[in-house]
Amino acid sequence: MHPIQEKYKSQIEELAATANRLAELGFVTSQGGNLSLRADDDVVLITPTKVAKLAIRFEDICAVDKSGNVLYAREGRKPTGEWPFHVRIMNKRPDVKGIVHAHPPILTGFAIAGGDWMQRPFLPEPVIEVGPMVMVPYAEPLSDQLAENFDAVIEQSNGFLMENHGALMVSTEGVGRALEFMEMMEAAGKSMLVAQMLGNPKTIPMQDVKNLENVIRIRNMPMPGLPGAVGSLTDIFKE
Numbered sequence: 001m002h003p004i005q006e007k008y009k010s011q012i013e014e015l016a017a018t019a020n021r022l023a024e025l026g027f028v029t030s031q032g033g034n035l036s037l038r039a040d041d042d043v044v045l046i047t048p049t050k051v052a053k054l055a056i057r058f059e060d061i062c063a064v065d066k067s068g069n070v071l072y073a074r075e076g077r078k079p080t081g082e083w084p085f086h087v088r089i090m091n092k093r094p095d096v097k098g099i100v101h102a103h104p105p106i107l108t109g110f111a112i113a114g115g116d117w118m119q120r121p122f123l124p125e126p127v128i129e130v131g132p133m134v135m136v137p138y139a140e141p142l143s144d145q146l147a148e149n150f151d152a153v154i155e156q157s158n159g160f161l162m163e164n165h166g167a168l169m170v171s172t173e174g175v176g177r178a179l180e181f182m183e184m185m186e187a188a189g190k191s192m193l194v195a196q197m198l199g200n201p202k203t204i205p206m207q208d209v210k211n212l213e214n215v216i217r218i219r220n221m222p223m224p225g226l227p228g229a230v231g232s233l234t235d236i237f238k239e
Helices: 003-007 009-024 083-092 105-113 124-129 144-148 175-198 206-218
Strands: 034-040 043-046 062-064 070-072 098-102 133-136 159-162 166-171
Touching: 003 009, 003 070, 009 034, 009 043, 009 098, 009 175, 034 083, 034 175, 043 083, 083 098, 083 144, 098 175, 105 133, 105 159, 105 166, 105 175, 124 175, 124 206, 159 175, 166 175
Parallel strands: 133 159
Antiparallel strands: 034 043, 034 098, 043 062, 062 070, 098 166, 159 166
């Protein structure tokens, strides 16, 4: 076993299991999507390229440093080609431990349609745990531009729609928690579609959004986004 595998065994197991679960949920197809987990200040564990998420095993997980240099990849494997935005987000958000990028059907539909529906406060739990699903402008997959497009928004939330691409979630608790956020927001997206079909979707009033900060304090939770960057929930949500 490689020293990195020995040192970060539990984190690698978490990452591989979360990749499998992502596929089981139908949030990725073929070899799409990618996940990463900050193992420590200098090591980021990341899923390999061209491997279906359901097929990923412990030995497939790769490791890179904060500049994207490969620290470990078994023969025949290399990190996902979208490693630049994983590493860039980790560097811009030192609080983030886990990242999940996938193509869940409902959220991806919103990413294709555009608009700000998923940036509005419709349900309490998504408001306090994830924040708004902020739209990241389209850029070619695998490009540096895609990574750079996160810079303007990465501090504002834990959830993002990638225009004409998919969705991305970050978590301060690990990659498994980031997947839970994606499940939460995919369900919220389904509810939003039903509300639109029924007509006249109603947001939570902004004063009540502000009052949800009491729940955050009672639960001893962080505000969505980079610690210290978001002063109030009303600063990041649209009416």
